[in-house]
Amino acid sequence: MAQSDDTTLEQLGPKDAALLQQYSDVHMNVFGTPLRVMDHAQGTRIWDVDGNEYLDFLGGIAVNSLGYGHPAWIKALTEQANKVAHTSNYFATVPQITLASKLIEKAGAPEGSLVYFGNSGAEANEAAMKLAKLHGNTLPNNTGKPARIIALTHAFHGRTLGALSITWKPVIREQFEPLVPGAQFVEAGNVQALQDAFDASDEQGPVAAVIMELIQGEAGVLPVGAEFVKAARQLCTEHGALLIIDEVQTGIGRTGKWFAFQREDLSGGIIPDAVTFAKGVAGGFPMGGLIAFGKRNSSLFTPGSHGSTFAGNPLGCACGVATIDTIESEGLLANAEERGKQLRDGLASCGNPLFTQSRGRGLLNAVVLAHPCAHAAANWALEHGLIVNPVAPHALRMAPPLVVSESDVDEAVSILAKVPSDLPDD
Numbered sequence: 001m002a003q004s005d006d007t008t009l010e011q012l013g014p015k016d017a018a019l020l021q022q023y024s025d026v027h028m029n030v031f032g033t034p035l036r037v038m039d040h041a042q043g044t045r046i047w048d049v050d051g052n053e054y055l056d057f058l059g060g061i062a063v064n065s066l067g068y069g070h071p072a073w074i075k076a077l078t079e080q081a082n083k084v085a086h087t088s089n090y091f092a093t094v095p096q097i098t099l100a101s102k103l104i105e106k107a108g109a110p111e112g113s114l115v116y117f118g119n120s121g122a123e124a125n126e127a128a129m130k131l132a133k134l135h136g137n138t139l140p141n142n143t144g145k146p147a148r149i150i151a152l153t154h155a156f157h158g159r160t161l162g163a164l165s166i167t168w169k170p171v172i173r174e175q176f177e178p179l180v181p182g183a184q185f186v187e188a189g190n191v192q193a194l195q196d197a198f199d200a201s202d203e204q205g206p207v208a209a210v211i212m213e214l215i216q217g218e219a220g221v222l223p224v225g226a227e228f229v230k231a232a233r234q235l236c237t238e239h240g241a242l243l244i245i246d247e248v249q250t251g252i253g254r255t256g257k258w259f260a261f262q263r264e265d266l267s268g269g270i271i272p273d274a275v276t277f278a279k280g281v282a283g284g285f286p287m288g289g290l291i292a293f294g295k296r297n298s299s300l301f302t303p304g305s306h307g308s309t310f311a312g313n314p315l316g317c318a319c320g321v322a323t324i325d326t327i328e329s330e331g332l333l334a335n336a337e338e339r340g341k342q343l344r345d346g347l348a349s350c351g352n353p354l355f356t357q358s359r360g361r362g363l364l365n366a367v368v369l370a371h372p373c374a375h376a377a378a379n380w381a382l383e384h385g386l387i388v389n390p391v392a393p394h395a396l397r398m399a400p401p402l403v404v405s406e407s408d409v410d411e412a413v414s415i416l417a418k419v420p421s422d423l424p425d426d
């Protein structure tokens with residue numbers, strides 16, 4: 001997101017303004033000027049260097065699952081730091097083994113399923129694309145063209161060159177083309193278009209994989225639709241393609257289930273061939289990865305197929321174990337479901353004429369705006385102590401920590417209810 005093209009340094013507190021000037025002097029401008037310089041945080045609250053407090057309904061973009069400074073997370077991180085922080089993949093550690101086992105179990109993945117750990121969402125999807133390519137090499141192909149990877153319009157899978165090949169937004173993709181050969185887009189929700197893509201295999205090469213998010217978070221929290229997902233599953237099975245679900249944003253409890261594909265209303269009850277995860281998995285420690293479902297898909301990677309120096313880092317894995325255990329022990333899946341409903345209902349009935357719809361599942365939500373003023377609306381909320389995200393000109397995204405309380409949600413709704421409806425458009 002471009003953070004604050006419309007925030008001037010004069011609007012900020014004195015420490016924020018001085019530090020943001022220094023920030024700009026030493027950072028490449030890929031993020032725009034940050035909104036504030038943050039100092040410390042606890043639970044669902046974060047404070048900037050000028051001492052202003054914010055209720056955080058973005059959670060580091062769906063990352064801080066347990067909120068800030070959760071004792072179980074701090075304990076896991078510090079204990080592991082005191083034991084061993086990094087080993088290389090010539091060696092394994094116990095948290096790595098524990099986390100992989102827990103992820104396979106929570107995904108309900110069948111016997112023989114295996115995990116690959118990376119460090120981010122883009123890397124998780126790079127791994128998935130490499131898996132798809134290895135699978136594609138096993139498919140009949142008389143075209144001389146590479147097997148294809150089909151992604152959806154409005155998809156976001158990351159910004160590395162592979163992940164960017166399957167990321168829709170032309171303004172962030174096109175300047176880097178040509179990208180990975182065989183990456184193609186099909187209109188999200190259009191079963192016929194997907195069917196047509198499969199039917200073109202004799203001329204264009206077989207389809208190695210279809211990759212999709214079940215809720216397109218970066219596009220404005222848009223579900224792709226259970227019927228479409230079911231049709232994709234059927235077509236992939238018929239044609240021998242992998243169905244890969246990108247759960248980087250939706251995974252690890254965010255939608256009220258461990259993974260969004262476990263929600264019948266999002267997936268129609270399908271079982272994927274692989275799932276990618278990142279963001280919330282380690283509650284704020286950089287971590288990502290891939291679960292390949294079943295023995296056959298899991299054995300596509302062999303020694304040398306893939307890897308990364310930090311993959312399976314013990315600190316991240318210890319944080320991941322603590323995150324999953326705490327989600328379980330504190331009933332945070334149920335909390336995500338209940339607080340999410342409270343938030344959507346609250347926004348729908350708060351009487352703000354700017355809001356035309358609230359959508360999402362669990363604690364991944366957006367409120368749709370009557371006119372495209374998301375940046376001004378998010379800035380107004382920030383000035384009034386609430387962090388939300390102008391994910392699209394017409395949509396404010398909310399992805400608070402899974403520990404968010406009933407009173408936090410009431411407070412967020414009461415701030416949002418007062419956002420003026422006549423703010424300038426983006």
Ligand SMILES: Cc1ncc(COP(=O)(O)O)c(C=O)c1O
Nearest residue numbers: 120121122156157158246248249
């Ligand atoms: C669905 C999805 N996939 C992949 C990514 C990329 O993750 P990262 O920014 O960790 O590379 C994101 C990030 O927003 C995402 O939402």
